[in-house]
Amino acid sequence: MSKKKHKQSPGQIIENRRARHEYFVDKRFEAGLTLMGWEVKALREGRVNLTDSYVHVRDGEAWLIGCNISPLPTVSTHYVAEPTRTRKLLLNRKELDDMEVAVGQKGHTAICMALYWKAHLIKAEIALAKGKADHDKRQDAKERDWERQKQRIMRGR
Numbered sequence: 791m792s793k794k795k796h797k798q799s800p801g802q803i804i805e806n807r808r809a810r811h812e813y814f815v816d817k818r819f820e821a822g823l824t825l826m827g828w829e830v831k832a833l834r835e836g837r838v839n840l841t842d843s844y845v846h847v848r849d850g851e852a853w854l855i856g857c858n859i860s861p862l863p864t865v866s867t868h869y870v871a872e873p874t875r876t877r878k879l880l881l882n883r884k885e886l887d888d889m890e891v892a893v894g895q896k897g898h899t900a901i902c903m904a905l906y907w908k909a910h911l912i913k914a915e916i917a918l919a920k921g922k923a924d925h926d927k928r929q930d931a932k933e934r935d936w937e938r939q940k941q942r943i944m945r946g947r
Contacts, residue, residue, distance in 0.1 A: 803833050821885075837860040857877060861873060895904065899920075900918055933945045
């Protein structure tokens with residue numbers, strides 16, 4: 791039996807699907823990332839995990855924390871690769887100010903939704919989000935099931 795793969799857009803490297811389940815997404819930003827050479831090579835191979843990552847705004851700068859980029863086995867032996875290092879996000883001042891105000895509110899956070907290619911650059915999709923309660927997650931599951939059921943009924947006609 792083969793595993794079902796989630797369809798990705800052509801330039802997409804990875805999508806944080808768990809974030810859609812855990813949070814209500816309010817506003818989205820596009821940010822550049824400061825990366826090292828071995829990280830870009832690892833991203834080309836898809837060796838990245840965004841599951842536990844979040845964005846922290848401090849001293850007027852945004853930082854991506856908890857993003858795990860696993861180094862390739864061919865990384866140089868004289869260089870120590872740190873897979874979960876804090877990476878700087880490149881945003882303009884207005885976006886940083888908006889993010890800082892929103893994250894200051896109770897229950898709100900900034901998370902990384904996806905990494906993707908835009909021309910030759912790697913971009914991160916950052917979202918301002920609010921955590922979901924358990925009953926909200928159950929309601930979403932019911933709605934998804936109902937949509938599937940409607941599609942089956944319509945195909946059956």
